[in-house]
Amino acid sequence: MMRGFVILVGVFLLSDFAVAQDKALTVNLAQDSVDISTGFNGAKLSLFGVKEKRGHVAVVIKGPLKNVLVRQKNSVFGVWMNNVSIAFDDVPQFYDYALSDKEENILDEDALKSNGIGLSSLKFKAEENSLKPDEIDAFASALVRNKQVAGLFPMEARDIVFLSDTFFKAEFYVPPNVPTGDYVIETFLINDGDVLDKNETRVRVAQVGLSSSVYQFAHSYSLAYGLFIVFIAVIAGWLSNVVRQRTS
């Protein structure tokens, strides 16, 4: 089943390639959206590609950028409470990457950074604050650590699997708590430290079906939504009392 699918995608990609001969890199996502419904428990995102020139492949997936506040707890009169915080601008809500080789074999560090490949390439710009640079660094690394624990940042690069000399596959996993929004997937073909070709594709992560309806209802008609929930609760309470009357 999977093999048949892979071949199918491969054939599709090769035919695609026939049209655009000048491209050194052709990629396609197995799906262009991640649908979050009531039963959603994370999803796999597969990317297939064909490279027409020698070189390493790197794939980066990035979620929507948001400002993030990092708070630090400290002991205040013997109790632990948040008392220092820094906001960072434009932090990707999700980040993951896959490589066909070890990081250092693909590009030098500067080139990796300038192309946004790898966790260390992520630079978080702190909003105005009165902290020292090394303290800000502690907050930035805590941000990465928290994201890693939540499964939204990777611990290390994923592997790109080559199904033939030219045909490759990268697989990502988005966890159940994945933030919604537009995700950008960049694929790089790199040889001798030079980016030969780059492809950018998008995937939409959104709630669908009941989840989406409830979300829309709650945010667009919040008063009616609140009243409706109270109504459900009153009916449930009343029914339970009726049942009790009957049984006792």
Add this chain to the structure above:
Amino acid sequence: MQIHLPIAEMSVSAEIIFLVSAFVGFLSGVFGIGGGFLTTPFLIFTGIPPGIAVGTQASQLVASSVSGAIGHWRRNNVDIKMGLVMLTGGIMGSFVGIMIFKLLEFFGQVDFAISLIYVVLLSSIGIMMLIETVFSKFFKKKNVRQEFNTLRVSPFIASLPYKMRFPRSKLFISALVPGGIGFIGGILASVLGIGGGFLLVPAMIYILGMPTLLVAGTSLFQIIFTTASATIMHAVFNNTVDMVLAIILILGGVIGAQLGISAARFVKPTQARIIMAIMVLLVAAQLSYKLFVEPSELFSTLVWP
């Protein structure tokens, strides 16, 4: 079965949430408590953001207080006039509570404040329950409640303006007193996601001097309205009421309460109180651990608009 919560935007185990709410519902059936003070901390332990836990738990309390109040209503044990005065204060209190909650959220102190208030409230209630149980064991013949009930209203309360007559409770008292008690209940509902019965009931007995027969029904009657108004305000001002979570909590609570009421016949009151007191103290201990012991991760992150 993992179920995705559309408002919390996270997946939780539906069985675990259901079982816990059924367990708390069971306890509420046995002991005649609302149980918000057990469910809210549990929801926060499972990683549900405090705002969602509090806002959604308030809706579950609407169901349990409706169910409880109907029984008292049928037996004519509700002082409606008193209830109306209390719920007027309660609705105002729930609004103020939402503002306090938003302020705490802004300063990143929601977790801390909720934990701290719970530790103070739960440990004092737990200890009081234990003392009262032991006390009543030694003085079995006397009825403690009735004795307190004959206490005279303090001169300060008697001096307050806006006096009103409450024929059912046979009281002539300033409306500010029941209104004020309801107001505090409303704040508790909005900030902590609890009905506050454990605070309202003694206040109504000892401060208002209401007849004990009417206290439970009247407090439940007004808790319906304060928790309903807390739910609606959390939905409107914070968008923190999750319908999917609410339905699981309501179902679990209702089913658990049915079982609890049937089981209540087989439970000895003294034993039940001791078990209850110990559970309350355990929750308090767990929360104070979080407050006083250095956490393994000092940093937390959240999306900041």
